Amino acid sequence: xxxxxxxxxxxxxxxxxxxxxxxxxxxxxxxxxxxxxxxxxxxxxxxxxxxxxxxxxxxxxxxxxxxxxxxxxxxxxxxxxxxxxxxxxxxxxxxxxxxxxxxxxxxxxxxxxxxxxxxxxxxxxxxxxxxxxxxxxxxxxxxxxxxxxxxxxxxxxxxxxxxxxxxxxxxxxx
Amino acid sequence: xxxxxxxxxxxxxxxxxxxxxxxxxxxxxxxxxxxxxxxxxxxxxxxxxxxxxxxxxxxxxxxxxxxxxxxxxxxxxxxxxxxxxxxxxxxxxxxxxxxxxxxxxxxxxxxxxxxxxxxxxxxxxxxxxxxxxxxxxxxxxxxxxxxxxxxxxxxxxxxxxxxxxxxxxxxxxxxxxxxxxxxxxxxxxxxxxxxxxxxxxxxxxxxxxxxxxxxxxxxxxxxxxxxxxxxxxxxxxxxxxxxxxxxxxxxxxxxxxxxxxxxxxxxxxxxxxxxxxxxxxxxxxxxxxxxxxxxxxxxxxxxxxxxxxxxxxxxxxxxxxxxxxxxxxxxxxxxxxxxxxxxxxxxxxxxxxxxxxxxxxxxxxxxxxxxxxxxxxxxxxxxxxxxxxxxxxxxxxxxxxxxxxxxxxxxxxxxxxxxxxxxxxxxxxxxxxxxxxxxxxxxxxxxxxxxxxxxxxxxxxxxxxxxxxxxxxxxxxxxxxxxxxxxxxxxxxxxxxxxxxxxxxxxxxxxxxxxxxxxxxxxxxxxxxxxxxxxxxxxxxxxxxxxxxxxxxxxxxxxxxxxxxxxxxxxxxxxxxxxxxxxxxxxxxxxxxxxxxxxxxxxxxxxxxxxxxxxxxxxxxxxxxxxx
Amino acid sequence: xxxxxxxxxxxxxxxxxxxxxxxxxxxxxxxxxxxxxxxxxxxxxxxxxxxxxxxxxxxxxxxxxxxxxxxxxxxxxxxxxxxxxxxxxxxxxxxxxxxxxxxxxxxxxxxxxxxxxxxxxxxxx
Numbered sequence: 001x002x003x004x005x006x007x008x009x010x011x012x013x014x015x016x017x018x019x020x021x022x023x024x025x026x027x028x029x030x031x032x033x034x035x036x037x038x039x040x041x042x043x044x045x046x047x048x049x050x051x052x053x054x055x056x057x058x059x060x061x062x063x064x065x066x067x068x069x070x071x072x073x074x075x076x077x078x079x080x081x082x083x084x085x086x087x088x089x090x091x092x093x094x095x096x097x098x099x100x101x102x103x104x105x106x107x108x109x110x111x112x113x114x115x116x117x118x119x120x121x122x123x124x125x126x127x128x129x130x131x132x133x134x135x136x137x138x139x140x141x142x143x144x145x146x147x148x149x150x151x152x153x154x155x156x157x158x159x160x161x162x163x164x165x166x167x168x169x170x171x172x173x174x
Numbered sequence: 175x176x177x178x179x180x181x182x183x184x185x186x187x188x189x190x191x192x193x194x195x196x197x198x199x200x201x202x203x204x205x206x207x208x209x210x211x212x213x214x215x216x217x218x219x220x221x222x223x224x225x226x227x228x229x230x231x232x233x234x235x236x237x238x239x240x241x242x243x244x245x246x247x248x249x250x251x252x253x254x255x256x257x258x259x260x261x262x263x264x265x266x267x268x269x270x271x272x273x274x275x276x277x278x279x280x281x282x283x284x285x286x287x288x289x290x291x292x293x294x295x296x297x298x299x300x301x302x303x304x305x306x307x308x309x310x311x312x313x314x315x316x317x318x319x320x321x322x323x324x325x326x327x328x329x330x331x332x333x334x335x336x337x338x339x340x341x342x343x344x345x346x347x348x349x350x351x352x353x354x355x356x357x358x359x360x361x362x363x364x365x366x367x368x369x370x371x372x373x374x375x376x377x378x379x380x381x382x383x384x385x386x387x388x389x390x391x392x393x394x395x396x397x398x399x400x401x402x403x404x405x406x407x408x409x410x411x412x413x414x415x416x417x418x419x420x421x422x423x424x425x426x427x428x429x430x431x432x433x434x435x436x437x438x439x440x441x442x443x444x445x446x447x448x449x450x451x452x453x454x455x456x457x458x459x460x461x462x463x464x465x466x467x468x469x470x471x472x473x474x475x476x477x478x479x480x481x482x483x484x485x486x487x488x489x490x491x492x493x494x495x496x497x498x499x500x501x502x503x504x505x506x507x508x509x510x511x512x513x514x515x516x517x518x519x520x521x522x523x524x525x526x527x528x529x530x531x532x533x534x535x536x537x538x539x540x541x542x543x544x545x546x547x548x549x550x551x552x553x554x555x556x557x558x559x560x561x562x563x564x565x566x567x568x569x570x571x572x573x574x575x576x577x578x579x580x581x582x583x584x585x586x587x588x589x590x591x592x593x594x595x596x597x598x599x600x601x602x603x604x605x606x607x608x609x610x611x612x613x614x615x616x617x618x619x620x621x622x623x624x625x626x627x628x629x630x631x632x633x634x635x636x637x638x639x640x641x642x643x644x645x646x647x648x649x650x651x652x653x654x655x656x657x658x659x660x661x662x663x664x665x666x667x668x669x670x671x672x673x674x675x676x677x678x679x680x681x682x683x684x685x686x687x688x689x690x691x692x693x694x695x696x697x698x699x700x701x702x703x704x705x706x707x708x709x710x711x712x713x714x715x716x717x718x719x720x721x722x723x724x725x726x727x728x729x730x731x732x733x734x735x736x737x738x739x740x741x742x743x744x745x746x747x748x749x750x751x752x753x754x755x756x757x758x759x760x761x762x763x764x765x766x767x768x769x770x771x772x773x774x775x776x777x778x779x780x781x782x783x784x785x786x787x788x789x790x791x792x793x794x795x796x797x798x799x800x801x802x
Numbered sequence: 803x804x805x806x807x808x809x810x811x812x813x814x815x816x817x818x819x820x821x822x823x824x825x826x827x828x829x830x831x832x833x834x835x836x837x838x839x840x841x842x843x844x845x846x847x848x849x850x851x852x853x854x855x856x857x858x859x860x861x862x863x864x865x866x867x868x869x870x871x872x873x874x875x876x877x878x879x880x881x882x883x884x885x886x887x888x889x890x891x892x893x894x895x896x897x898x899x900x901x902x903x904x905x906x907x908x909x910x911x912x913x914x915x916x917x918x919x920x921x922x923x924x925x926x927x
Contacts, residue, residue, distance in 0.1 A: 007504055014500065017542075018493050023549045024471045025485045039880070075763065104763065104852075130856035131863065137881040139839045139853050409848040416843055512917045513924070521918060528910040536903040543890075543899045553895060556837050558845070558888025565903050597807055604811070676830050678847065678858070742850060759850035768855065770847075 036137045040151050044135050046125030049102055049110060056099075056123055062149055065095040066173045070121075070144040071133055073105040074113035079142045082160035083117045089169065090120035096146075096173055101125045103133055103141050146172065176234045177242055180321035183227035184271075187278065188311045190220040191304045198297045198304075207293050214285065217300070221282045228275050231320055232262045241327045244268060244320040250333035252706060260344035266468060266484070267320035269347055274314060276355040277307045284359050284384065291372070291380045298366030299359070306358055309494070313487045336707070336734050337741055342402035346395060350422060353392025354463070357425060357456040359384050360432075364453035365499065368506040378440040378449070383795070385436060389429045390791035396422050397784045408742040410676070410755045410772045412780065415562045417472040420537050421463030427537070428456040431530035438520045441585060445520075447510055448527075454499045459534075461492050471545060515587045522580030529573045536565050568620060574627040574664055577657050578634040581650075599637070603629040610669075617672050624668050631661030648797055656790025662783035666776045675773035680766040687769070693717040694756075694771060707734045712758045712767065714745070727756040753777035832861055832871060835888045836878065845888065 041058075048054040061067050070086060072079040090098050100121035102110040107126065114124070127133055136145055137156075146155040146169060154172055157165050194216050201210050231244070235258045240246040248265045249258055262268045281303040288296055314320075337343075360381045367377045399422070404412040413419065432452040438445050466472050469485025514521045540557045547553050578599075582592055603626045610625065611617070635658035642650060677689050681696045688694075695715040702709045710731040717724050727745035734741070744757040755772040833847035838854045846854045846861075857878075864874050875887050890896045 011500065014496055018489065018496075020546050020549050021465065021471070021489055021492075022486075024545045025469055025482050025489070027471075027545075027548050036881070036883075104856075129859055130852075131860050134856060134860045134878075134881060139882070409844075411848070414843075513921050514914075514917050515921055515925075516918045521914070524914055524917070528907075528914060531910055532903060532907045535906045539899060539902050543896075547895065551895070554883065554885045555890050555896065556885050556888050557890055557899065558835070558837065560835055560889030561899070564889070565900075569907070600807075600811065678830060678833065761855060762852050768850065 049126040064097040074109040078160040086120035177323035249331040294370035295372035302362035350395030354460040356388030361457035393788040427534040431527040578631040628665035652794035659786025
């Protein structure tokens with residue numbers, strides 16, 4: 001067999017393809033929104049759950065050193081399991097302000113949920129049709145976003161906050 | 175016990191494969207032109223045992239023998255008998271056993287039916303095919319064994335996904351596998367041809383029936399899968415450019431190109447090395463497709479439960495296949511001269527291959543690009559239907575026109591003394607196109623061109639039919655049927671896409687929605703308890719306000735208990751002129767239902783045209799005696 | 803004769819095709835171009851999930867506000883990444899994706915051209 005450039009190129013291409021296939025087996029196929037980290041959140045207005053005339057927006061959150069925005073609902077059972085971590089955060093870490101956004105829920109159900117489990121939130125907003133969640137790049141609940149005073153996203157937690165995530169939050173907000 | 179029987183049979187087949195390779199290699203050195211009798215016998219035994227092993231598995235499913243893990247995971251005592259049997263190949267391990275069956279059966283049949291051909295060529299084919307068989311058998315025994323047993327024996331199976339209990343889906347895999355796996359035989363034959371220097375016309379004649387068989391079944395398999403998706407998946411579409419669908423399309427492009435090039439090889443004894451490349455590529459694409467689909471590397475609705483260890487095995491097998499094919503090809507490749515006049519049939523067949531290559535590469539790149547990008551740059555993008563449609567559809571226009579005029583050219587050299595016919599047919603196509611615009615409405619320039627091109631092909635095919643009725647030249651008939659089917663397919667897909675009515679909206683019971691000249695009345699919800707599911711049935715009254723016709727559509731939401739799944743059954747009313755399609759799903763925590771309504775003109779004609787394409791191929795197979 | 807025929811076709815085509823410069827955005831086309839992030843390979847149009855329902859509301863709102871398709875896609879990409887859009891954008895990341903098929907087309911055509919021309923030259927000799 002004559003060794004020619006074209007043959008070397010063809011063999012190289014094949015090796016390259018097979019290599020990529022092999023590496024491809026190891027990548028995580030499930031979607032995560034890691035791409036959001038580093039973005040800034042902006043252009044939002046959250047109405048208070050029991051008083052639609054009161055609301056907070058960008059300016060209010062910039063006053064905080066850190067803000068944790070947590071999407072929850074009374075009908076969501078993993079939200080119950082993560083609730084104690086939110087309560088811990090609200091009691092222990094005063095520089096993290098916690099905003100709760102009630103997702104696709106009824107006001108009364110949400111308020112009884114908080115009455116039953118405790119209210120860790122400095123502000124509870126409503127998102128009855130779910131559209132606010134899209135503004136924050138949320139796609140399921142519970143989901144939480146940790147931002148700094150510049151409103152840059154420094155962490156995104158998909159699913160309920162567990163001990164590991166809780167420790168990571170503490171670490172990031174030293 | 176079934177486990178032991180099954181494994182013994184499979185191991186016997188393994189041993190027989192080794193024996194066949196050994197005795198065939200020995201027989202290669204003997205100059206006598208007849209293959210030793212015992213090789214035939216070994217091959218026959220091999221076929222018998224592998225088929226018996228498949229029957230063993232089927233019996234396991236029929237008897238709900240849960241000592242076999244495979245039966246336990248994929249079946250249930252309450253499943254209807256037909257679906258118990260279909261469950262045999264509806265899972266990864268069982269379908270792999272079916273692959274090996276087809277590999278072995280084709281190996282034997284090729285040996286037996288090709289006794290007019292060169293002995294060395296046939297022996298080499300047998301050897302390479304058995305190497306492939308060994309590869310798959312090792313994969314089966316070491317990683318995906320359908321006969322693995324479980325103890326203690328469970329009392330009940332895990333049941334099969336209710337979506338998979340459908341007649342179309344039951345026959346779709348076997349059809350497709352005859353296509354996918356059938357191309358293994360001409361992969362082996364191509365390797366054999368290179369090594370035994372048996373090429374040209376004789377080689378073409380030895381493989382052409384196998385190419386046609388795999389083409390017919392691949393085409394039919396894809397169509398049946400599409401029909402199933404339309405009726406069962408509840409989204410009103412029939413092609414989603416989903417990775418699994420694309421994986422079945424890649425070999426189809428290659429086999430179609432090969433089928434056409436074989437005609438040139440046989441008639442003019444040229445394009446040999448290109449035919450070899452196509453033979454080698456087709457099965458490679460099949461295995462690549464299997465790799466992409468079963469390893470979990472791609473995200474799709476249709477995937478089997480995925481498992482990365484399978485991926486490693488298949489990748490290893492694929493690598494060995496490609497490297498050995500490339501090496502042998504480069505070792506044996508010689509210079510070939512080409513004599514192609516522009517106005518000749520062989521050049522137009524070359525053009526067919528050109529377009530097939532383009533379509534193939536497009537689908538392949540679309541499938542692989544996200545993987546490559548993710549591995550190399552860690553960015554995730556999606557490549558979906560818009561990409562494939564935008565790239566492929568415009569090129570269908572010249573392709574369809576070439577399909578019409580290509581067969582008109584004679585071999586070697588030809589004049590276009592039929593230019594006047596072209597003009598007449600073009601004018602006819604334009605007139606019919608204008609008629610459609612007048613009757614139904616305007617559309618974009620691209621659509622105009624697509625319709626004109628499709629009608630051009632249809633009219634030309636009809637002229638050919640007229641000629642056929644006069645001179646009864648049966649050789650042309652298969653081509654006429656398939657090409658006409660293709661023209662009709664493009665035409666009806668165009669009509670369906672242009673003039674479909676589609677709406678997505680939310681309704682509560684008692685509400686009415688008006689869409690163009692249709693009124694949809696959401697009359698009521700009924701609950702029905704069935705044997706293994708609970709159905710929430712919506713009763714919708716559809717009124718055609720222009721014609722004052724009323725019909726009822728009853729979509730369902732089914733709640734299954736074993737396993738716990740939710741399915742959406744669309745209400746589809748199929749008529750000659752159009753289909754009506756309605757699905758409903760419940761909006762969580764609300765009284766509203768999300769309704770998707772579609773009116774799809776001439777939907778059934780899409781299936782009929784597609785089946786016509788396959789029919790042409792089957793007609794060609796039955797006309798075997800009249801060679802070109 | 804052939805030129806006249808060609809001109810006739812061009813005339814007919816230009817007079818019958820629609821060229822709506824202001825493309826009416828079909829909302830279903832937007833739904834079909836968006837990927838459902840919580841599903842296995844379904845578009846927002848095909849999915850029955852909660853997420854899909856919410857996205858549909860947002861798209862409806864934005865269309866009513868007068869946003870163009872491109873603006874909607876840009877908005878959703880900024881929130882969810884490029885993965886959510888089925889039609890890959892034409893940027894330097896995806897350049898190869900769009901270019902390679904056509905490169906193959908041109909390459910294939912070129913080869914056929916060479917073969918045919920060589921045959922013609924051989925005949926002339």
